Amino acid sequence: MTTRHHAQLRIAADLAILTVREGALHALVITRGNEPFAGKPALPGGFVRTDEDLDAAAVRELREETCLNGADLHLEQFGVYGEPHRDPRGRVVSVAYLAIMPNLPWPSAGSDASGAAWVAVDRAQGNLAFDHDRILYDAVERARQRLELTTLATAFCPPEFTIGDLRSVYEVVWGETLDPRNFSRKVINTEGFIEPTGRKRVPATGRPAALYRAGNVATLNPPILRPSTDS
Structure with missing residues (x-):
């Protein structure tokens, strides 16, 4: 009989928050305060709690890590990322959220983030922890489609x-x-x-x-x- 090994999954919510600042498209980027990837830039996000809705987790993580109120934004799910080795802590599937809004305030770091800032997308891409470069790339493409439609x-x-x-x-x-x-x-x-x-x-x-x-x-x-x- 073949033994089937079922993955023990953890679910995360990651956020690509985009705005236009100083004539350039910027993304909200945190500096991770904890391992893995301590000191590396990443998109805000984190694990969904057992008693928590996905959307609520996204709003909470954004508030905890950047002090921005996600309830004031139109957050939309735009992708699911589940490559088996995307997170060294184990099998983690991330639901990604996008918001693109004007006049967003400067963030303040909190929770397990040691920094938070708006970073021009062309500077942010290529340096992010986990698979957040791919998530940001997909988010920017979705934003570009939004302007078309x-x-x-x-x-x-x-x-x-x-x-x-x-x-x-x-x-x-x-x-x-x-x-x-x-x-x-x-x-x-x-x-x-x-x-x-x-x-x-x-x-x-x-x-x-x-x-x-x-x-x-x-x-x-x-x-x-x-x-x-x-x-």
């Missing part, structure tokens, strides 16, 4: 903004330079994406630029696709 980019603009302001958000998140005329045409032709205010921003030099506000739809139809994926 939804009006999320307007949340990173002031209440009144130019199309150039909006294009800058896309360029930061996508990591691509966009053709201004082509982008403007797509935005204006996407019903409900933005609404004109009738006002203009007058710069110190150059031509005045029309001001817009966020429109009344949440989903873009048609989507605005990245140049690298737009066929």
Whole structure:
């Protein structure tokens, strides 16, 4: 008779929290205070307690490690990571959460984190503990898809903004330079994406630029696709 060995699993929740700061896409990164990987950067997260819902665990871990209130964020599950050797402590399956929001405050380290900070994604990737580089990569890709399909980019603009302001958000998140005329045409032709205010921003030099506000739809139809994926 063949003996079957069933894994003794522990479940974790890991969080990729993204925002735009100083013209670059940033991720929330902690410095681990405990082994394994003490002193290494990682995404916030930790083990789910036996009497705890997954979403509640994600909110708790974010609060304990960074002092940010996850209840104020729209956290969405975007992946499950279960490679057998991803955690040296044993068989751990992680449920990954994503939030991409504007105007997030500076974090403060707590719990088993010895540090917490916003770090530019291109600096963070390649240095994270566990398999968090892969989780962050997947999170950034999901965020980029969100900009293709939804009006999320307007949340990173002031209440009144130019199309150039909006294009800058896309360029930061996508990591691509966009053709201004082509982008403007797509935005204006996407019903409900933005609404004109009738006002203009007058710069110190150059031509005045029309001001817009966020429109009344949440989903873009048609989507605005990245140049690298737009066929």
